[in-house]
Every structure is written in structure tokens, then in C-alpha cells.
Amino acid sequence: MAYKMYRGTTLGETLQETLDYLIQFGDLNPNLAEDVLDQFDRSVNRLLRHNDKPQLTFKGDKLDVYRFCDKVWILILKDVVFYERDGREKHEILHVGKMKIVACETRIGM
């Protein structure tokens, strides 16, 4: 079973909106829609894992709140700066006032 938390991304939410709409108008039955979401989970997990996407580093001024339950971390970080490495140089790419991280335990072989 592939992780479902990526459904909360824009890519996942647009898919869910699409499916809801299609169900409403009779193009799709809910079971098939659920199968699509399951496939989305598999696709996203696999494609994220099989690409060497960039590596980032970040520095958070404050960890405001955290929750750890069922091996899922939910973290609220404040005043976070993200850096991306470009060859030998490190560039600041983002500065965020408040952000939420939802992280599941790293799982391989999915």
C-alpha cells in the first residue's frame, strides 16, 4: 500500500476534484475513482523515488508544534529558509514564515 499523504498536494487535490466531479455527473463510479486514487499513490511514490530530484537543506528558526502518531510526524516550522545546492554553491531559494510538514516513515520497495 503506497503512502496517501501526497493526495494533499496540488497534484493530488486536482485529481480528487476531477474525480468528484466525474462521479457527480455519472461518468465514474466511486469504486473506480478510489482505484484511480490508489494508482495515484503508487505512481507518485514510485516516481518520487526513482528520480534524483534536487537536494535541499533548510534552517528553521522555530519548531512551533509537533505531533507524532502512528509513525507520522506533523511539524509546524516557522521562519524557515531553504537552500538548494548548485554545484559547489548553495543558493537560498525560499523563505517561509510558517509551514507544515507531514512526514511518514521512509519506506522502500513500494
Add this chain to the structure above:
Amino acid sequence: MAPSKKKAKVPKSQAVVPRFCQRVIDDVVSNMRQAFLDDGVGEQALQRMLHMWRSKMMKSKSIDLSPAIPPTPEAVEDLDEEPCCSTSKRSKKEKSKTLGTARQLDGPLDDSDDETFDNYLDYDDEGDDPDDPDDPDDEAENSEAEAEVEDEEEPLNSGDDLTDDEAIEEKFETENMVACQYDVVSRSRNKWKFIFRDGMMKIHGKEFVFKKAEGDAVW
């Protein structure tokens, strides 16, 4: 070059997003084709789903590739002043031109060519890879997931006592979201260290993808 301003570079973690999204969409569609056919709703329903999904992605500003580096934190991006603004403006015009086109991106009537999110990568080459082949990944690295919390649970203390459920939920509310997996979440006193991987982020309305993100924070 714009005077007194470096040409803003789109970070790679942002630049790879359109292609990544395209891949996910294609993968879902091709894997679901048989189920749609078996179910009786057929190719037409599949295409409808595909186009609506893509259309929503286009409309969401997530594919907007103006760099998310405001000089001040929490600055509202004024796209008109971004050096890449001509790109995003152009992209918006192109978007409205292509949205209506029904294209089949795979299957027997495949006529896919360039008409993908990649078209909106209309800036120079910085950080834009050629298509990477899907290599089998070196999964040997960091196969252990560790969650080390140095001691048992402490109550959220001193001034952080929230008795109200709503107040607690409010603390968790924000538009800026990261979905990822953790290799390490550890702390020593109030210094926390994190190693995340396989992440998708939405920050200030822009999308990012990372393989690994390592950082720290103070609680």
C-alpha cells in the same frame, strides 16, 4: 540583464515540477486504462478525467515558474516585477490557447508531442535537465528510518498549554505544506534535526519537489 538585479534563477526543485507532474499523470492514465475499459466507462471517460485533471493543474498557479525568492519574507509575489514575468505572462496566453485542445497523450491514437507542461518551461536552461531516464534507484542509501525522540513525551510546556481544541488546530493551519517521508527526526534538548526525502512542497502557491531535504530547527 535587468539593471541592479541579478537574473533570478528558477531553482531546480521548482523547475522539475511540470515534468514530474506530467509523468505522474501519464502513469496514472496508462495504468488505469484497462480498469476503465473493464468497467465499461471506456476511453472517453479516461480522456475526460485526463483533460480535466490537466486543466486544473494548468489553472492552479502551481505551474507558475516565476521564482519564489522574494527579498523579504512573506512578500506577496508581484509577478509583474519578476524578471521572468514575460515568461509567465506568455505562458498564461499560451495556456488559454492550448486548454481547449483535446489531445491524446498515449494509446493507439497517440499524438503526443510537445504539448505538455514542458512548454511552459519558457526560460533558459538553468537547472533544466534533459529527460532523465528512469534508472533503478540506489535504494541502498538510508534504508533505515529512524525516529529518535530522546526521551519520553513531555507535555507542551510553559506558555504552550492549549486547552482548546480549536486553538491547537489553528496552530497547524497554514497554506504552506510539505508531504514527504522521514529518514531521521531527532532531537537533542531543544535542537531538532531532520532528514526528509521524496517530498512535494507547496509554498507561497508554488510547487517544489525534492529528493532529500536536510535541516534543523529549534523548539
